[in-house]
Amino acid sequence: MSEFARQAGSPRALALARGAGKTLSIAAFRSVSFDPLTGQLREDDPEDFLGAGTGGGGEGVRERRFRYGMTSSDEDLATVGTHRLAAEMGLDPELGARLESLIRARNLELPVKVYLESVSRELGPSSVRVEGEALASIQDDAGISLLERLDQQISAHATPAIPPTTVTAYVVGKRLMALFSPDAPR
DSSP states (O other), X not given: XXXXXXXXXXXXXXXXXXXXXXXXXXXXXXXXXXXXTTOOBSOOOGGXXXXXXXXXXXXXXXXXXXXXXXXXXXXXXXXXXXXXXXHHTTSXXXXXXXXXXXXXXXXXXXXXXXHHHHHHHHTSOTTTOOSSOHHHHOBOTTSOBHXXXXXXXXXXXXXXXXXHHHHHHHHHHHHHHHHHOTXXXX
């Protein structure tokens, strides 16, 4: 039981706090690619998104550059969640390699969003929780988890290449997981 759960003293208080944590993790997820005040896309970078391209109708260039999740933060969350669950079920084997490549290139928006989506699922009702963090369960060629690699890149964020909103969103997710972790210090 986490320190928070011990202090809360009641299952209802813990459920309420977990619900608030889930809401906060989703807000952090959305802030990575969308401005929380305007709801507008922060930048037109398809590398920050998953899913098939949209456009169709002979617009081949647009189809490669504009992904479905870029249409709204709700679609982005749903698309990331679908891909993460598919990867955990072995149906999307390329996701781990793509995340590893992005982390090495210090393009951390999509890996942070995958992490935050898993945090929101962990804090959800027990009927929909998925055990384990997606990035913690995927290892690179050196046997190091992608979550550890992401931690290393965020910790060395001295370069302006990583947007502050991405770093902040990641820190929010890490603190939420620490707050509700069964292994939290007592």
